[in-house]
Amino acid sequence: MNFKEVLLVVNPISGDTEKVKIISRVRKHIENVQANFHLYSTTGENDKENILSRIKDHKIDRVLVAGGDGTINLVANAIKDFNIAMGIIPAGSANGLAVNFNIPEDLDEQIMISLGSNTIDLDLICLDDSICLHLSDLGINAELIKNYDQSSIRGKFGYLLNSIPTLIQSEFPFEFTIETESRRLEARAILLGIANANKYGTGANVNPKGVPNDGKFEILIFKKLSITDIIKTLRNESDLDPDFVEIIQSKKAKVYSKKPVAFQIDGEYIGKRTEIDIKIIPRKLKMVIP
Numbered sequence: 500m501n502f503k504e505v506l507l508v509v510n511p512i513s514g515d516t517e518k519v520k521i522i523s524r525v526r527k528h529i530e531n532v533q534a535n536f537h538l539y540s541t542t543g544e545n546d547k548e549n550i551l552s553r554i555k556d557h558k559i560d561r562v563l564v565a566g567g568d569g570t571i572n573l574v575a576n577a578i579k580d581f582n583i584a585m586g587i588i589p590a591g592s593a594n595g596l597a598v599n600f601n602i603p604e605d606l607d608e609q610i611m612i613s614l615g616s617n618t619i620d621l622d623l624i625c626l627d628d629s630i631c632l633h634l635s636d637l638g639i640n641a642e643l644i645k646n647y648d649q650s651s652i653r654g655k656f657g658y659l660l661n662s663i664p665t666l667i668q669s670e671f672p673f674e675f676t677i678e679t680e681s682r683r684l685e686a687r688a689i690l691l692g693i694a695n696a697n698k699y700g701t702g703a704n705v706n707p708k709g710v711p712n713d714g715k716f717e718i719l720i721f722k723k724l725s726i727t728d729i730i731k732t733l734r735n736e737s738d739l740d741p742d743f744v745e746i747i748q749s750k751k752a753k754v755y756s757k758k759p760v761a762f763q764i765d766g767e768y769i770g771k772r773t774e775i776d777i778k779i780i781p782r783k784l785k786m787v788i789p
């Protein structure tokens with residue numbers, strides 16, 4: 500074991516789940532391996548600064564995160580310039596990153612993995628001044644996340660309830676201009692994904708060619724709402740119809756839209772954007788995986 504001071508970052512409101520059990524189980528496992536337990540509960544205000552000060556004050560050398568993708572992104576942002584590995588205990592509503600790394604359902608197994616030594620150096624996608632570990636997008640999914648954030652019902656049911664009004668209100672399709680190192684193209688899309696990982700939290704494999712530590716990201720141009728192709732992504736089929744989704748790999752790119760389009764990063768609604776600068780930061784974040 501190459502750590503002594505473990506910080507557990509918990510989001511008390513994520514995924515509408517109780518965190519008391521998670522906290523007590525994590526504390527027990529950490530005591531069993533004779534390390535010291537430190538706890539930080541997020542408030543939604545100044546969390547990055549508060550996590551950074553705990554890391555420095557207590558010389559933290561392993562971080563565990565219990566929350567959704569938004570909380571994982573926050574912690575990654577705080578620790579990315581330190582040589583600290585991050586373990587994840589999925590406790591959000593969608594848990595997209597955990598789905599990608601096949602984190603098991605059982606809490607004790609999750610904690611043992613998080614305290615283990617099998618790590619991956621994950622690429623980060625830099626989107627203007629923000630980082631993305633998993634998936635971000637412009638268009639209809641970001642509109643859904645915005646509507647979900649504004650409604651009072653949390654969890655998967657909240658997303659389901661908001662999907663119909665989102666489809667009705669959406670201004671899709673959107674017109675994008677995409678510039679990569681090698682090409683420039685115009686694209687009409689319902690959703691433009693920028694992906695490091697393969698799957699959304701639903702398990703849909705929208706980016707079968709994505710490798711999270713290959714120094715590249717994928718731009719996914721979803722051209723239409725096609726039920727057969729959505730089913731293919733859910734079945735993890737890799738031969739997606741290019742009329743449904745076109746995939747471009749790159750190390751850097753710029754995306755433009757004449758009309759402001761809803762934008763989300765790792766499940767957090769950011770706002771409307773007409774321009775985004777994208778680049779990859781290779782192998783920047785140490786994550787503990789099964």
Ligand SMILES: Nc1ncnc2c1ncn2[C@@H]1O[C@H](COP(=O)(O)OP(=O)(O)OP(=O)(O)O)[C@@H](O)[C@H]1O
Nearest residue numbers: 513514541542543567568569570591592593594766
């Ligand atoms: N104590 C708190 N009270 C209110 N909001 C909080 C608090 N702590 C964190 N937040 C907010 O929670 C959001 C992050 O939630 P997170 O993504 O982890 O969970 P989720 O939305 O339930 O899950 P997922 O992203 O997997 O769907 C951030 O917007 C953050 O500001």
